[in-house]
Amino acid sequence: MTSHEITPVQELIYTTRVETVMATNVVVLCPSMSMAEAKTLMQNKRISGAPVVDGDRVVGIVTMTDVIRAMELGKLDSPVTEHMVKEVMTAFKDASVIEVVNRLGREGFARLPVVDRDGKLVGILTNGTLIRALLHEMDISFQKKETEKIQTYRASHIFQDILSDDTSVVLRFVVDDKDFSNAGKASSMIKKSLQRIQIPPPIVRRVAVAVYEAEMNLVIHTDVGGEINVDIRPDRLFISAVDHGPGIEDLQQVLQPGFSTAPQWIRDMGFGAGMGLANIKRCSDMMKLISEPGAGTRLDMIFVFGENAAGVVGGSSGKKS
Amino acid sequence: MTIRELVEILSGKILVENHSLDEEVPRGGAADLMSDVLAFGTDRMVLMTGLTNPQVVRTAEMAGINVIVFVRDKKPPHETIEMARDSGVTLVSTGYTMYEACGRLYAAGLAGRGPVKIENDSW
Numbered sequence: 362m363t364s365h366e367i368t369p370v371q372e373l374i375y376t377t378r379v380e381t382v383m384a385t386n387v388v389v390l391c392p393s394m395s396m397a398e399a400k401t402l403m404q405n406k407r408i409s410g411a412p413v414v415d416g417d418r419v420v421g422i423v424t425m426t427d428v429i430r431a432m433e434l435g436k437l438d439s440p441v442t443e444h445m446v447k448e449v450m451t452a453f454k455d456a457s458v459i460e461v462v463n464r465l466g467r468e469g470f471a472r473l474p475v476v477d478r479d480g481k482l483v484g485i486l487t488n489g490t491l492i493r494a495l496l497h498e499m500d501i502s503f504q505k506k507e508t509e510k511i512q513t514y515r516a517s518h519i520f521q522d523i524l525s526d527d528t529s530v531v532l533r534f535v536v537d538d539k540d541f542s543n544a545g546k547a548s549s550m551i552k553k554s555l556q557r558i559q560i561p562p563p564i565v566r567r568v569a570v571a572v573y574e575a576e577m578n579l580v581i582h583t584d585v586g587g588e589i590n591v592d593i594r595p596d597r598l599f600i601s602a603v604d605h606g607p608g609i610e611d612l613q614q615v616l617q618p619g620f621s622t623a624p625q626w627i628r629d630m631g632f633g634a635g636m637g638l639a640n641i642k643r644c645s646d647m648m649k650l651i652s653e654p655g656a657g658t659r660l661d662m663i664f665v666f667g668e669n670a671a672g673v674v675g676g677s678s679g680k681k682s
Numbered sequence: 683m684t685i686r687e688l689v690e691i692l693s694g695k696i697l698v699e700n701h702s703l704d705e706e707v708p709r710g711g712a713a714d715l716m717s718d719v720l721a722f723g724t725d726r727m728v729l730m731t732g733l734t735n736p737q738v739v740r741t742a743e744m745a746g747i748n749v750i751v752f753v754r755d756k757k758p759p760h761e762t763i764e765m766a767r768d769s770g771v772t773l774v775s776t777g778y779t780m781y782e783a784c785g786r787l788y789a790a791g792l793a794g795r796g797p798v799k800i801e802n803d804s805w
Contacts, residue, residue, distance in 0.1 A: 631717075
């Protein structure tokens with residue numbers, strides 16, 4: 362196995378699928394056309410070849426070389442089926458671009474009709490469409506990277522750029538109940554935002570796990586959903602998950618590892634093992650659970666970083682709220 | 683071990699490719715319990731699992747896991763694939779069982795996270 366640097370262009374041709382770079386408005390010839398008609402059509406459309414299509418099947422391909430040969434033989438009036446190349450090399454639309462690049466390059470084909478897995482013609486690839494599409498993709502990925510850089514720069518400088526005695530940024534997220542497929546969306550946004558603000562990666566990881574556990578709790582155990590608030594300070598995060606759900610009867614009991622009231626379908630999904638709160642406690646520098654039956658639940662978490670971090674982890678000095 | 687080697691050892695198929703195949707995978711782990719993944723998952727590791735719902739991808743994203751391997755040739759639903767595309771997780775499927783997938787990778791030198799200590803207080 363040779364290890365070498367993969368260039369962005371190589372990465373693109375390996376990861377991009379044929380269907381994203383092909384042209385979809387294919388100029389096609391029907392089997393009944395004469396070579397003269399094919400010649401006129403190709404001249405008008407300014408192309409040097411076109412597939413011959415019967416129904417939605419590719420049955421052959423005619424290029425300008427074939428037209429010239431027919432001209433030399435004085436047979437421009439005969440049908441395209443007599444002069445076309447019948448063994449047509451095609452590409453599958455879900456193939457990776459690297460496969461077609463090799464064919465267009467090494468095997469010298471100027472164009473490849475693109476078919477789906479049923480053999481139906483869906484597009485065409487030429488060196489021109491390929492280069493245009495790859496340049497476009499490169500432009501997009503370059504712009505995305507630049508935008509992310511600028512956004513990260515702006516976000517990470519907010520504490521320097523804003524003048525105050527004590528700056529804090531508060532992010533609010535709404536969590537819907539029983540919306541299992543969307544669960545974790547808030548956590549995902551929180552993780553991305555913290556990365557953008559350039560919170561140290563080990564802290565981001567702890568926050569992501571704790572917040573995700575808290576968000577799953579809102580989804581699984583409340584019938585009304587709730588919200589997650591993230592209060593970002595220069596050296597710490599105050600995060601709270603609040604709901605107006607049924608509340609918790611016995612706070613000691615829910616803190617016991619392994620205790621769970623989650624229904625079976627949640628357990629089948631790999632959740633509800635009764636380790637969420639224990640995991641949140643382990644990940645955060647301080648955790649506080651406040652709840653009353655019928656009055657909802659509030660979970661507070663604190664994460665400390667920067668110079669003050671050492672004093673709080675594992676100690677009791679973190680009880681600031 | 684690189685992702686490329688890992689896929690070869692598992693005779694696996696890449697379903698969603700979000701990392702360079704030459705990227706190093708430092709560790710491996712296996713679980714069907716997502717809480718275990720959140721508790722014991724380590725950064726950039728590969729997770730072997732028999733679950734294919736979208737929350738497996740979300741869990742991986744949160745735990746900083748780069749690669750998920752679906753064992754027993756399980757085909758994840760469309761939503762799982764979509765979520766992996768969005769969240770930057772690489773998905774692989776293999777025909778081996780969980781036991782054998784883990785065994786093959788471990789035998790090839792891919793480490794686990796070592797003994798896990800559960801303290802009374804924090805657990």
